[in-house]
Amino acid sequence: MKLAKDYFADQRTEELKELGQGLQRSDVPGHVTGKTSYFADRTFPGMLCLRMVRSPHHHARIRSVDLSEAERHPGVHRILTHKDIPHNLYTILILIQVGPEDEHVLAEDKVRWKGEAVVAVLADSEWAANEAAAKVRIDYEVLPSVLDIDAALAPDAPIVNEHHGQNHYMYDSGPSRKVRYGDVEKGFAEADHILEQTYYSSPIEQAPMETTGCIVTPDGNDRFTCYTNTQAMFFTLDNTSIILQMPGHKLHMVGGTVGGGFGGKVDVTVEPIAILAAKLTGRPVSFIYSRYEEMQVSSPRAAEKIVLKDGVMNDGHIVARQVWGYTDAGAYSRHSPYGAQKGAAHYPGPYTIPNVWVDTWCVYTNRTPSSAMRGFGVTIADFALEVQMDKLARLIGMDPLEFRFINAYRDGDMKAHRQPTTGAALIECMQEASRVASWPVAEKYMQMSSYKGG
């Protein structure tokens, strides 16, 4: 490992202790000896296994649910339905006043995506739970579904989620998050070239090696200990408290080493129902996603559609950028209104552009709810932006790296969402990249700096 100390040398002291050193992880001795403890590395006498019965349809009305055969299955202790849940309608970000509540812990009248939880079977072995789950009879009336952003925003599209009323999130700013800076129309009028392109991405599963889950034990005093691999302990605690209408001091949440998360364990999908199950049965309960559930049911990164329109001059300056960004939230909000909003601020990219116009939308479809994954809201934006940058460079016959030097933001530049740039280091990163990739650029770019006026 090399610390490139020549950059920003005037801001450095020689006292650096950790930076530039390869350090051993503090938890790695546990990993290599098999001693690291994950939530599922425990078992309790009398523990029940929870198996979820899920919707096989993208969109359907539930006509009836017949539990009689499943309840008689040997080993079954109880089957939970929406009627058992004190506050069944929730949304994760209500904690920061981002409503409305739009998702049922267990489905009531409708299912809105293939995989939605309908009833929870509790049995004294995994086998019994699986067999009984197969005996739950649900009568569905299949409804028309929308499976992509364009279909969802078509004027006559079926409504995915009645709690929103239309197939997109309604921000306080209207149907989209907006950034307006300068005058894009004027910029396009002045531009030597205009390039408009549309980019699409598919959902991406986080695919952690350890599947999502939790194990709950009743403490005997109406208090519950929940061992969980959540990545978001306080989201989990607070949402569980709302859903179960139980004060937080009755919920003892125990986290620990997460066997891979990548954002996939930020939603609150297993803990509330498992704690309720432990409360209603008085038994320890484990609810652990199968590999199938992890891949199909846990929320992936959203599909996105991104339309980028840029005006560029022959000398390499981008003079206007217009963006329409669409995030496919799936059937429920989870964290997507936030992800789409993040995109709005991000879209100009690390470039200084005098005229910017951005609209980002959070769109509902009958797909698996999407949510957090490694820079959600900006990672796919960056994919689109950087492909667009290469295309723009090609359009004006310029080296793509030199093109980025010309447009790179520097300290003091105003970003489109009105944050002045500070601590920029893009130019220096590109200089280093140019060296190590043996992709030479003109000397004047190697002399540039991110400092104001540099």
Next chain:
Amino acid sequence: MAKVPVQFSLNGEEKAEFVDSGSTLLKVLRDKMGDTSPKGGCLQGTCGSCSVVVDGELRLSCLTLAETCDGADIQTTAGLASDGVLHPLQRAFMDEFAAQCGFCTPGMIMAAKVLLDANPDPTREDVIEALSGNVCRCTGYEPIIRAVLTAARSNSQNAA
């Protein structure tokens, strides 16, 4: 459910239990014998996180019935260090940053151990082949491959 007796040696210790007929070796090791070093990442034979060594052979414990291991000699990552001294593979995984979340690590180490026991001086291709049944989502495979090659080298230095 009918219980059946199983008896085997686990990391050199004799173990005996009555288990549900049809239980996997993974479940018995973890829930009955307190060895949680093998992990269940898929329970369907596709990820390798449950890898253990049965009579010198690498096995997926999620697909192995405990009943079939009667009298066997079973080794897991939990038993690899002797008297607190880490195995060269364990040292190398630490030094080469070959583990992040650690969930795949015990399985990786078992797969690597079976390789090095049979072939103390493997090529990079041998290592890739030996680890091809083990999935890691975090680390990237290069540090893991490096760790196995480093362990092989340190083994041969010790032997010399």
